[in-house]
Amino acid sequence: MENKQIDKPFAITLDVGSSLANKTGSWRTFRPVYLQRIPPCNNQCPAGENIQGWLFHAESGNYREAWKTLTADNPMPGVMGRVCYHTCESACNRGQLDSAVGINSVERFLGDEALKQNWQFDKPVKESGKKVLVVGAGPSGLSAAYHLRRMGHQVTIQEAGPVAGGMMRFGIPKYRLPREVLDGEIQRIVNLGVDLKLNSKVKDIQETMKAGGYDAVFLAVGAHIGKRTDIPACEGSRILDAAAVLRSMEGEDKPMLGRRVAIYGGGNTAMDVARTAKRLGAEEVVVIYRRTRDKMPAHDFEVEEALQEGVLMKWLSTIKGMESGVITVEKVALEEDGALSPTGEFETLEADSLILALGQDVELSLLENVPGMEIKNGVVHVNQHMMTGAPGIFAGGDMVPSDRTVTVAIGHGKKAARHIDAWLNGGEYVKPAKHEVATFDKLNTWYYTDAPKTVRPMLDIIRRQSTFEEVQGGLDENNALFEARRCLSCGNCFECDNCYGVCPDNAVIKLGPGKKFEFNYDYCKGCGICVEECPCGAIKMVPEQI
Amino acid sequence: MLKQTEGSHAVAEAVALCRPEVICAYPISPQTHIVEGLGELVKSGELQNCEYTNVESEFAAMSVAIGSSAAGARTYTATASQGLLFMAEAVYNASGLGLPIVMTVANRAIGAPINIWNDHTDTMSQRDCGWIQIFAETNQEAADLHIQAFKLAEELSLPVMVCMDGFILTHAYEQVDMPSQEQVDAFLPPYSPRQSLDPAAPVSIGAMVGPEAFSEVRYLAHAKQMQALDLIPKISAEFKEIFGRDSGGLVRSYLCDDAETIVVALGSVIGTIKDTVDEMRAEGHKIGVLGIHSFRPFPAEAIRKALSKAKHVVVLEKSIAIGVGGVVASNVRLALDGIDSRIYCVVAGLGGRNILRTSLHRVFRQAEAGELEALHFLDLDWDVVNRELERERTQRRSGPIAENILRDVSAVRSSSVG
Amino acid sequence: MSYEPIKFYQTGTFTIGNRLLAPEQRTGQADMGRTNSLNSGHRACQGCGEALGARYAIDAVMRATGNQMIACNATGCLEVFSTPYPETSWQIPWIHSLFGNAAAVATGVAAAMKVKGKKDVRVIAQGGDGGTTDIGFGCLSGMFERNDDVLYICYDNQAYMNTGVQRSSATPPAARTATTMPVGPEPGNAWGQGKNVPQIAMAHGIPYVATATVADLHDLEAKVKRAMEFRGARYIHIFVPCPLGWGAASHDTIRLARLAKETGLFPVYSAEYGEVVSVSKIRQKQPVEDYLRPQRRFAHLFGKNPNVEVIARFQEMADRNIRKFGLLDDNK
């Protein structure tokens, strides 16, 4: 070999690979850099789930890892996968391609899989020695307790009711959220070492704190007091409150609603109560609402499902009074500016009971006399750290101003936990700088296969009208995997090797499975092909400092 | 073994004895019989382990040869005239890459006007291409030179052009002493390339070289040819040891020791000149012949030594560098720089014109007498030439010269063109 | 299709790798141990499609032959940017002789391998469109006709790039080059009948002919692999955009190659013994404008008064290809 080298004709014959001496990186005026953009789903998720992150693991069939990633933000995927209104899916970029990724159905699959496999959370590695009280075992309280416990704090939940779950149990009907799922996911949080005290309503927060020697408290008492409206009613008119009706569904004695049931209101609660009434055997269930269908606050799918189940709707109607099982209804007109005006046209309908589903108020008696506590419009004011005006007292969920959903409540729980943790450590939680959003235009969608969404099975209509069996089925493993693999991995490298392959200068170094890639700036000329051909927008060009 | 055979065939057999591994064939007169002969030997199985490739042009022939040689195979091809020019780009490339290809050029004129007959214009056009150019005087020497050429080429890693006069040698039936395979094998070791394309030891051959190293590359090419000046006589001597014949070498002189007039020439015409010289010697003329057998590298030292005592040097050559005069003569002049002798250039035998002994007698005597012009065209028909020149002077557009002359001499010498 | 595409799993076989596929279903370029036959440090322009295509193709040959291969290169960008003294980017035995003789040099190398009994060492010739469709065409056709055991790869960037973007017989009509300026009544290159070398190669009846682009690596690699399964003359014509010569953004190299295929302007197919055996269907049909517009060599067709007639002629060209090769799925 050595001989051969000497023998090579000068200049005309060259040793292989010698061009490595030529560092073409010096030609560059822009350099590519890997980045993680926030996928629109993550960006949208009120619970701050790293959706793309857990889908990434699910894609390769690693459900355990997927579940771990998911539950790092949200401890209740089984519940979430059923009751979350999944606004992530409306934000999902894939919606612009064919249809959004069925994030929610994969989440449910993971939740169910975890229950099936009895996966448990990792216990905290270190105890902080701090004591935190959580008031209320609804989603917000449970979420806060979970996160605080994982941070090593000693957590006690005081819950007024006989079972934990809050509105997830006393509001959301069984046919949407089977109780085994709820129980299983609550138990798993308790298993972490959270001290759950049932039937122990907090009456005066300051007192309870002092008595228990708590360093901080998270309030999550929800909103349970049904709103009423002024309906002239005579004796014998059965007027009920939706929250109470649904609550009583959990007790021994099911509510007696009669053959004909009228519901007043157009929200999700109205739909739940209407569908519950139907299942309890009511022959005629009518929802009365003052605006039109598209103005109903209830989600369209819930209205649709209610209609499918035979619930009747009366739009542009207000109730004027109820007398001996007869409801008087006035037609209203919708003006062009959106205002409603009475028409003076009346009609009547017969009803054995009228259920008011007009929203709920917060019961705030436990906060009386707390200095600094600020209450506006019946809800507790919190700053951006989820802390009330009283130092060390944090609050979240339905009792603070925001959307009232399980997801928001869970998100508040997580956020509050972080701030409480920081507060306990005498610091302030600094949110990591938010990356830019991986909007659709950042993607090169050519590379994604054409794969429409998998539809979840629905219970047949007869059973839906008469039983409390779960309406929407889950995905089987195959479907869940397929659905996960529809994810475009917006803004986050999923190791498709495109950058590694398309670089004309071999300036991308592949670090191995799971380790992603690195640029070799010695040779990268800055052509930008990698950026253009990255399917998910995980690379960008930045100007070179010259 | 003595054999009465056609020159082309003798060369084919000699080449076959060298065990070439790749042969590229493309027809052009007067070379065709050589590759035909080799084709036959390969087909019949007499020449084994040889890829005989019929290509689509001379350019391809040399290109295929470049490939096979670079890949470590002993490679041979043959051409002539237009063919040599058609492959010219690849000819330069082969030497630039240092590939020891051996190629026979059956010397032939270059058109237009197209002419299939012998002269040396074709190889002279490639004199600076970096190949070694050796010239055969006889068919015996043509056969022998091919055997030496492979050895020379492979030792230097340079291509060698063996030049032999078209028709005069290629098509002449003469007695040739054909060497045996054992002799050739004893003389010529198997080809061990200086570099080759090999997946086990990859290299990049044929880089682009800029001003920073190009002069050095060119100087090295020159230096290599200078090494050949030592190697050619050495190989010729080795050859003699095994085969018992004088063949090749840089130059060979005949009756030069006391010669006052020395005729310098290349190729088969040396035979005619020797006959003339013999006749003149019989008449008492002090005349001799110096045959140049290696034209590239040009053996300036050897020529200077051989000619240093001659008063008159006649360079008789079958080529003309239009616009200057003789190609060989210019080179000889350089070799004799500073020596006080008269140098005449006689251009003869262009396009197959017979070189008559009577004409040679005439010009040699004129040279002896110092009466020959510095540049003389042997047996030129001055009537025709002057008429044409006159016509051109009077008419602006006189038509193609060649046709006019043909009309003038009213004789088409040959209707067969190759 | 030259390979069985995988339709699901996020990106299926559209991307170079895809961790969800078994390693053998990914491309060779996804492999951490790929040969990088054309190494870093070469002097091709930013985003050069030819550099990319060459690494794709030669790496694939290396894979198919267990690194037993020799390449013969024609003069052109590929040669100039890869081997300026004192550095070469090649990691393979490689020779450059001349502009017009790569096919013949390869014939010679193949002959040498045969005579030396090195049957396992396979020979490649490669060159640009100029070196292939113009000056090297005689040698190429000779190599085909003799059915020499050589795979010839043409990197078609549609002009003589190395000498500064002059027209070749592969330059598309109307295109601006340094020798077909966009001036006069018929700006840009003339509307000839073109010189369809893949089809001419097929007419030689050689074992394998294929077209490919740098935008579909799975296809390209499958074709190289298939080509290496044959003995005899084979030809692969790879469409390689040239940012410099086309006046395109350096990051658009693959996009343009994809558009050339998706418009139908560059049909992607393969043929065995003169008969078409596979066609890459158009997946998302695009109008020719989308392909033409990003290239400055066609800028004179757009601007204030778009040359709708010429654009329509391009569309006809694309549609003709679509009909001729059946580039659209019947149900599309």
Ligand SMILES: Cc1cc2nc3c(=O)[nH]c(=O)nc-3n(C[C@H](O)[C@H](O)[C@H](O)COP(=O)(O)OP(=O)(O)OC[C@H]3O[C@@H](n4cnc5c(N)ncnc54)[C@H](O)[C@@H]3O)c2cc1C
């Ligand atoms: C009928 C209905 C259907 C719904 N459907 C959906 C749905 O499908 N999807 C969705 O996202 N959201 C839905 N929601 C909204 C959602 O349930 C609530 O937004 C969410 O449960 C609020 O969580 P929280 O933890 O703030 O309060 P809650 O869930 O209300 O929990 C508060 C808990 O605090 C306890 N508590 C109250 N006061 C005290 C006290 N003083 N001391 C100790 N404990 C106390 C309560 O007993 C209760 O357990 C629905 C709501 C209703 C009413």
Ligand SMILES: Cc1ncc(C[n+]2csc(CCOP(=O)(O)OP(=O)(O)O)c2C)c(N)n1
């Ligand atoms: C015989 C000959 N003629 C012309 C050239 C000049 N020349 C070198 S490369 C080249 C252009 C090559 O074009 P192409 O083959 O298309 O390859 P590209 O550079 O476009 O990749 C030309 C014209 C040459 N080197 N040799």
Ligand code: SF4
């Ligand atoms: S495609 Fe995936 S990452 Fe992108 S928005 Fe949808 S679920 Fe999120």
Ligand code: SF4
């Ligand atoms: S001119 Fe074109 S083909 Fe040549 S190196 Fe540049 S981009 Fe590549």
Ligand SMILES: [Mg+2]
């Ligand atoms: Mg080109």
